[in-house]
Amino acid sequence: MKWDKIVLKLGGIIMILFLVVLLPLGFVVNQIFSGFYFNEIQEETEVLSQRYARTIKSIENPMTHSMFESLADLTNKEVIILNKEKKEVTNSGVSGFAISEGEFNELLSGNPITKQIEEIPNKHKFYVSGHPISTSGDFIGAVFVLTSVDGIYDSISKVRNFLILSGFGALFLALGFTFMISRKMSAPLLKMEKATRQLTRGNLDVRLEVSSRDEIGSLSQAINDLAQELNRYRTNRREFFADISHELRTPISYLQGYAQVLREGYYQNNDEKQQYLKIIQDESNRLTQLINDVFELSKMEEARIDLNFDYVNISEIAEQALSKVQREAQIKGLNTSLRVTNHLPLIKADSVRMEQIFINLLSNAIRYSNEGLIKVEIVFNHKYLKVDIADNGIGIPKEELPYIFERFHRVEKSRSRDFGGTGLGLAIVKQLVELQNGSITVDSQIGNGTRFTLSFPIEEENYEKI
Numbered sequence: 001m002k003w004d005k006i007v008l009k010l011g012g013i014i015m016i017l018f019l020v021v022l023l024p025l026g027f028v029v030n031q032i033f034s035g036f037y038f039n040e041i042q043e044e045t046e047v048l049s050q051r052y053a054r055t056i057k058s059i060e061n062p063m064t065h066s067m068f069e070s071l072a073d074l075t076n077k078e079v080i081i082l083n084k085e086k087k088e089v090t091n092s093g094v095s096g097f098a099i100s101e102g103e104f105n106e107l108l109s110g111n112p113i114t115k116q117i118e119e120i121p122n123k124h125k126f127y128v129s130g131h132p133i134s135t136s137g138d139f140i141g142a143v144f145v146l147t148s149v150d151g152i153y154d155s156i157s158k159v160r161n162f163l164i165l166s167g168f169g170a171l172f173l174a175l176g177f178t179f180m181i182s183r184k185m186s187a188p189l190l191k192m193e194k195a196t197r198q199l200t201r202g203n204l205d206v207r208l209e210v211s212s213r214d215e216i217g218s219l220s221q222a223i224n225d226l227a228q229e230l231n232r233y234r235t236n237r238r239e240f241f242a243d244i245s246h247e248l249r250t251p252i253s254y255l256q257g258y259a260q261v262l263r264e265g266y267y268q269n270n271d272e273k274q275q276y277l278k279i280i281q282d283e284s285n286r287l288t289q290l291i292n293d294v295f296e297l298s299k300m301e302e303a304r305i306d307l308n309f310d311y312v313n314i315s316e317i318a319e320q321a322l323s324k325v326q327r328e329a330q331i332k333g334l335n336t337s338l339r340v341t342n343h344l345p346l347i348k349a350d351s352v353r354m355e356q357i358f359i360n361l362l363s364n365a366i367r368y369s370n371e372g373l374i375k376v377e378i379v380f381n382h383k384y385l386k387v388d389i390a391d392n393g394i395g396i397p398k399e400e401l402p403y404i405f406e407r408f409h410r411v412e413k414s415r416s417r418d419f420g421g422t423g424l425g426l427a428i429v430k431q432l433v434e435l436q437n438g439s440i441t442v443d444s445q446i447g448n449g450t451r452f453t454l455s456f457p458i459e460e461e462n463y464e465k466i
Helices: 006-055 062-075 101-108 150-200 215-264 270-301 314-331 351-367 398-403 413-419 425-435
Strands: 078-083 088-091 113-118 125-135 138-148 310-312 335-340 345-349 373-380 384-390 439-445 449-457 463-465
Touching (some): 006 062, 006 138, 101 138, 215 270, 310 314, 310 351, 314 351, 314 384, 351 373, 351 425, 398 439
């Protein structure tokens, strides 16, 4: 048997908690029960002893002796009277009764005494209450009332046995209940373990049944979501490697082919030669950009990217980015605009990476737009700085929107290849925005363009007014 099973651990913990509650509870019940009966007997015995002491005027009168022996029979309590020499003058039937010198001195001083004794040789137990007898202020003896506590001990013993028996019964019942609950709780965990082991072996189609809405059900759903995400990740990764292989193969083929043409002189004139050289340059740039994107993404995944934070002016960065993509926009006949609200704050960010974000988003807008206006709007509302970059391009299908920021994802692969790009740009943008404490969202409709919104929370200690 494996002692590290969750059934045993959980069952052991529950049983320990049960015992921690049961044992003190049984002890308290026993103490309350025994204390109640002992207090009743003590109070009754002491009251009788005090009354008898007040009643006795003479301890030498035989009538007094006879009367208290009769009272002992009637009250089922023994009575012993001692004179001032500590000798018994009345004893209703208790053998072996004795008091110490210290106790007798207490009586001489006028103080009552109480104690428990055991009768010899019958072993009967008594609770004893003694009071001094005085006449005209003189001590003439003491009267003792003895109440048997054998019945109390018997009752307490029976109650204790009943508590022990009940405790063991409850313990075994709890043990069975705990075992059943532990098995029921551990069964789905074992299924989860089996499912996760299948996931590690590459079986990403495994799914768990979600039979409850508690934490176990939530964990099962989380594993199902993980399997689904891993499956989609694997599919996207395969597609990405296929795409990246194609993207690498195409410029390399162009480079090899046209380099061979130039080397062997297969061109008619200088214009044709310059055309081939331009193709080689364009394909080299395309290959460089592809490699840079892969390298950038690799650094982000390994948390090796360094950011140099400083107070920067977002509007100036937007202007610089627009100026760098202006020629590309003009070639496609696109117009650009920048609108900035007054009193923008200087926020703490990395200016180089922030410009990279703008250029990536603007290049993306230009790539997928054939006409219209590309607008950049920056707004500050004292809680956050919001940047909107909108175009009138072809738009993004609604079902693709949740995935466009994911690595290896490309919207409509054939279309993306026609327009260029590797499917890494938006993933890089999202990483850079979040590394600078911002967030990015997208809204798009087919044929009506796309709007990317950047939001950077503003706190007074984190910005300066321009």
